[in-house]
Amino acid sequence: MGTILIIRDTLRKIYAKYDAFIKPVLKFLLALLILMLIQTLMGFSRQLDRSAVLFACSLVCAFFPFGFITFMAGIFVLVNMYEVSYAMALFTLIVLMLIFVLYYGFRPGTGIIMSLVPLAFYFKIPYLVPLILGMSAGIASSIPAVLGVLIWFILKYFAANADAMQQMSRSAELVDGFIEISETILKNEYMYVIMFAFVLCIVTVSLLSHSSMNHAWTIAVIAGTIVLAVVIFIGGARFDDGSIGAELVGLVLSFLLAFAYEYIFYCVDYKGTEHLRFEDDDYYYFVKAVPKVNAQDESERRE
Numbered sequence: 001m002g003t004i005l006i007i008r009d010t011l012r013k014i015y016a017k018y019d020a021f022i023k024p025v026l027k028f029l030l031a032l033l034i035l036m037l038i039q040t041l042m043g044f045s046r047q048l049d050r051s052a053v054l055f056a057c058s059l060v061c062a063f064f065p066f067g068f069i070t071f072m073a074g075i076f077v078l079v080n081m082y083e084v085s086y087a088m089a090l091f092t093l094i095v096l097m098l099i100f101v102l103y104y105g106f107r108p109g110t111g112i113i114m115s116l117v118p119l120a121f122y123f124k125i126p127y128l129v130p131l132i133l134g135m136s137a138g139i140a141s142s143i144p145a146v147l148g149v150l151i152w153f154i155l156k157y158f159a160a161n162a163d164a165m166q167q168m169s170r171s172a173e174l175v176d177g178f179i180e181i182s183e184t185i186l187k188n189e190y191m192y193v194i195m196f197a198f199v200l201c202i203v204t205v206s207l208l209s210h211s212s213m214n215h216a217w218t219i220a221v222i223a224g225t226i227v228l229a230v231v232i233f234i235g236g237a238r239f240d241d242g243s244i245g246a247e248l249v250g251l252v253l254s255f256l257l258a259f260a261y262e263y264i265f266y267c268v269d270y271k272g273t274e275h276l277r278f279e280d281d282d283y284y285y286f287v288k289a290v291p292k293v294n295a296q297d298e299s300e301r302r303e
Helices: 004-039 052-060 067-082 086-107 112-122 128-136 139-167 173-186 189-209 214-239 244-265 295-302
Strands: 274-279 286-288
Touching: 004 052, 004 067, 004 112, 004 139, 052 067, 067 112, 086 139, 086 173, 112 139, 128 139, 128 189, 128 214, 128 244, 139 173, 139 189, 139 214, 173 274, 189 214, 214 244
Parallel strands: none
Antiparallel strands: 274 286
């Protein structure tokens, strides 16, 4: 474990020194991964399904805030859907416009979460997202997380029905197709189960991890995982999703990764806890101070 802390501290120092170069590289790699995922799931636009286009669009994202990656991903999704179904493209455009206008108008800055959620679903570790958000981003992050779930279910629906859509005329029965798509996606009860699980997990983890009790982050991860398990398995049994086994594997992997994340970024020494008291003219202040564990402390402890 000491080796992990040494690596963590080294990476922190490197990032603090070269963040002006590291951030664009990270944005480029993340954008490339997300755009490649979209083309893997969809890939109906030949113009976008070229390495040069993917690299060029990812490179553009590297020089803008992280939220621009979500904007670029939305363009890729719409272009691919437009090649298959006008109705599907119209429905998705309306959803994305509502998200960009309403969400970005009131709470910009965390839009990248909406792209990370589908990415986590694709790699079968979706429940890692609410566990980490609860520890690191707070209760407000549940909004982009829920929107990310909606985007994933739209992509999932399109991937499952694209062949059938291709066999129909793209412009035929636009209104009827739009209504059918809207009802199918928006009436998906299991999608709302996942949304509720995400919100409840983020709230639980956030409240527990920000408390002053010992081992707050560890308890928060365990409690958040239990909340996810209860809601998902009850919802899966109620709405007969048929993927409980896969959900269990994803939940276990998400828990293990969240536990590793908690150890790396929230490792503290509860034995060194100090209780301090301050006062001014109006108040007494009681402070609980818990020292963080770094690589040097770990090596001294071993000696």
